[in-house]
Amino acid sequence: MGDFTFFLETTISGLMTGVMYSLVALGFVLIFKASGIFNFAQGVMCLFAALTLVGLMEKFGLPAWLAIIATIGVMIVLAWLIERFVLQYMVSQSPIILFMATIGLAYVLEGVGDLMWGSDVKLLDIGLPQGASDWMLDNFNIYVEKLELVAGVVAAAMVAVLAVFFQKTRIGRALRAVADDHQAALSVGISLRTIWVIVWSVAGIVALVTGIMWGSKSGVQFSLSLIALKALPVLILGGFTSIPGAIVGGLIIGVGEKWAEIYVGSLVGGAIENWFAYVLALMFLLVRPQGLFGEKIIERV
Amino acid sequence: MLYREAGQFKTSYEADQAVFPIRQDRWVIAVVLIVALAAVPLVIEDYWTNAVMLPFLVYALAALGLNILVGYCGQISLGTGGFMAVGAFAAFKLTTMFPGMNLIAVLLLSGLVTAGVGVVFGLPSLRIKGFYLAVATLAAQFFLVWLFNKVEWFYNYNATGQITMPPREIFGFLVTGPAAKPAVKYLFALSFVIVFAVVAKNLVRGRIGRMWMSIRDMDIAAELIGVRPLHSKLSAFAVSSFYIGVAGGLLFTVWLGAAEVTEAFGIDKSFLVLFMVIIGGLGSVLGSFLGAGFLVLMPILLKNFMVGGLGISPVVAKHVEITTMGVLIILFLIVEPHGLARLWQITKEKLRLWPFPY
Numbered sequence: 001m002g003d004f005t006f007f008l009e010t011t012i013s014g015l016m017t018g019v020m021y022s023l024v025a026l027g028f029v030l031i032f033k034a035s036g037i038f039n040f041a042q043g044v045m046c047l048f049a050a051l052t053l054v055g056l057m058e059k060f061g062l063p064a065w066l067a068i069i070a071t072i073g074v075m076i077v078l079a080w081l082i083e084r085f086v087l088q089y090m091v092s093q094s095p096i097i098l099f100m101a102t103i104g105l106a107y108v109l110e111g112v113g114d115l116m117w118g119s120d121v122k123l124l125d126i127g128l129p130q131g132a133s134d135w136m137l138d139n140f141n142i143y144v145e146k147l148e149l150v151a152g153v154v155a156a157a158m159v160a161v162l163a164v165f166f167q168k169t170r171i172g173r174a175l176r177a178v179a180d181d182h183q184a185a186l187s188v189g190i191s192l193r194t195i196w197v198i199v200w201s202v203a204g205i206v207a208l209v210t211g212i213m214w215g216s217k218s219g220v221q222f223s224l225s226l227i228a229l230k231a232l233p234v235l236i237l238g239g240f241t242s243i244p245g246a247i248v249g250g251l252i253i254g255v256g257e258k259w260a261e262i263y264v265g266s267l268v269g270g271a272i273e274n275w276f277a278y279v280l281a282l283m284f285l286l287v288r289p290q291g292l293f294g295e296k297i298i299e300r301v
Numbered sequence: 302m303l304y305r306e307a308g309q310f311k312t313s314y315e316a317d318q319a320v321f322p323i324r325q326d327r328w329v330i331a332v333v334l335i336v337a338l339a340a341v342p343l344v345i346e347d348y349w350t351n352a353v354m355l356p357f358l359v360y361a362l363a364a365l366g367l368n369i370l371v372g373y374c375g376q377i378s379l380g381t382g383g384f385m386a387v388g389a390f391a392a393f394k395l396t397t398m399f400p401g402m403n404l405i406a407v408l409l410l411s412g413l414v415t416a417g418v419g420v421v422f423g424l425p426s427l428r429i430k431g432f433y434l435a436v437a438t439l440a441a442q443f444f445l446v447w448l449f450n451k452v453e454w455f456y457n458y459n460a461t462g463q464i465t466m467p468p469r470e471i472f473g474f475l476v477t478g479p480a481a482k483p484a485v486k487y488l489f490a491l492s493f494v495i496v497f498a499v500v501a502k503n504l505v506r507g508r509i510g511r512m513w514m515s516i517r518d519m520d521i522a523a524e525l526i527g528v529r530p531l532h533s534k535l536s537a538f539a540v541s542s543f544y545i546g547v548a549g550g551l552l553f554t555v556w557l558g559a560a561e562v563t564e565a566f567g568i569d570k571s572f573l574v575l576f577m578v579i580i581g582g583l584g585s586v587l588g589s590f591l592g593a594g595f596l597v598l599m600p601i602l603l604k605n606f607m608v609g610g611l612g613i614s615p616v617v618a619k620h621v622e623i624t625t626m627g628v629l630i631i632l633f634l635i636v637e638p639h640g641l642a643r644l645w646q647i648t649k650e651k652l653r654l655w656p657f658p659y
Contacts, residue, residue: 097579108623233436278436
């Protein structure tokens with residue numbers, strides 16, 4: 001029984017870590033779908049959003065809800081700036097150049113964030129519940145962090161909202177059109193630049209939510225930007241263009257990583273969490289190159 | 302006026318196919334080589350060797366290797382740091398296991414070891430492309446760093462996990478260790494870089510280079526005209542990893558003398574070398590040198606300017622440096638996506654017509 005409880009706890013903790021990965025991957029997918037840009041800066045955007053939020057709360061003493069709204073404003077301005085000063089000039093460049101530009105962007109955001117708010121580790125507390133969930137402990141005798149449950153619920157809600165936004169609204173339809181074919185979208189009168197600003201803003205808001213979740217869990221610090229690297233295997237597993245793929249991929253990676261660490265890691269010296277996700281993604285790629293839910297890659301000559 | 306090939310007639314195939322067909326180019330290269338080989342060693346001192354020249358040479362070699370893979374064969378790799386680690390650790394193991402072995406042989410062998418590892422991690426490239434491959438090479442990066450951290454055999458079971466280079470001599474001159482003279486270290490690294498640059502230049506303009514480029518430009522079309530993707534891709538991985546491995550070996554043996562794997566060969570290294578390749582110019586041997594020079598010198602200049610010139614505190618200066626790097630990278634990609642090598646090419650074309658506009 002004890003073993004089984006431990007297994008369940010591991011699995012749940014893995015699932016919750018997976019939700020966090022999914023949130024970052026979601027930001028990637030949004031931008032990749034709408035502009036074909038592989039946005040390496042997504043992780044740093046999470047850090048930047050969290051830093052701004054903490055900064056606003058600490059330095060200006062804003063209440064949490066006001067600070068969150070202000071940060072959303074900052075992220076939208078940021079999206080506009082990125083479009084205005086970077087993307088606009090990069091239309092029709094090859095993907096690797098765009099990718100490199102987002103790495104440059106990551107440096108800028110990291111530097112500016114640190115310059116503005118300092119680079120020490122900060123605590124982020126916007127009143128999310130902390131500690132173990134008594135209800136789960138009493139009823140099922142399983143230890144689960146309340147925060148992780150909240151993260152799960154928030155992620156589910158966000159995916160639902162995004163799904164409605166993409167399927168039902170006018171802007172969502174335009175976004176899907178752009179994702180399908182830039183030129184066709186332009187020719188029916190969709191403004192690419194507006195769409196880009198919108199999609200980067202949405203990605204910025206997703207980054208803020210991710211930043212809040214990770215920040216509440218382990219403090220706002222530089223390592224937050226490194227989860228972006230963890231989101232890459234998630235993307236591969238789920239397929240670059242699929243929102244459900246990002247979620248499922250995140251969960252698989254999260255659980256797989258925890259299982260591997262506990263059941264295999266002890267045999268080979270531990271810390272295999274660092275690379276297990278990549279090797280898992282790599283093996284998966286060999287079987288199914290387009291990922292779980294990705295569009296089938298068709299090659300034309 | 303000065304730079305013009307009018308009147309330089311070629312009367313043989315050798316002359317026509319020379320690496321530098323224009324006489325003025327040959328003069329410039331000759332002057333650069335003489336300065337680098339004869340004049341610099343006379344004046345160079347410790348700071349310049351360790352902070353500028355050795356990093357430049359090591360990174361130029363690594364960038365050259367990565368350029369073969371990314372610029373010529375079109376396969377994106379983010380595993381450079383891991384492959385450099387393979388080179389460094391192979392050099393360490395070889396030189397501690399066989400203390401009598403010549404350092405040149407040690408470095409070449411560690412290059413070969415890295416080439417083998419590179420081929421293994423290049424295998425997925427036969428099935429996956431583009432960013433998918435980039436993530437697959439990240440697996441190499443993290444796995445290799447973890448391996449060198451965890452398996453104690455690689456660092457000879459010492460307590461710190463750090464590898465340290467014992468002193469070694471070449472032709473009676475001490476090359477490694479703290480007692481080695483700066484000029485000797487510099488010349489040793491430089492001779493490696495020169496030889497490998499010449500080899501690379503000839504590889505990429507020969508048969509194998511054309512195979513790589515045809516795969517880069519359109520792999521299916523290349524396959525149809527009879528280029529074997531297996532051979533081309535894996536040979537690109539092998540050659541590229543060989544270069545990167547030798548660069549990693551030089552970094553550890555000659556430049557740093559001691560290294561700790563997570564610190565010296567982390568993911569930052571992979572990105573740094575990739576930036577050098579892109580800023581220098583994809584698919585250009587000269588570009589690898591220009592990119593390495595730019596990214597080695599720029600942070601030093603920025604830091605000296607800000608800390609020394611403006612009196613900003615080092616912590617703030619570090620943040621400003623990161624931001625400036627980012628801005629410069631973006632600016633570069635917007636202004637000239639084909640890199641410094643392309644700028645040089647444009648300058649040369651302008652020079653031909655100078656002083657007339659056209």
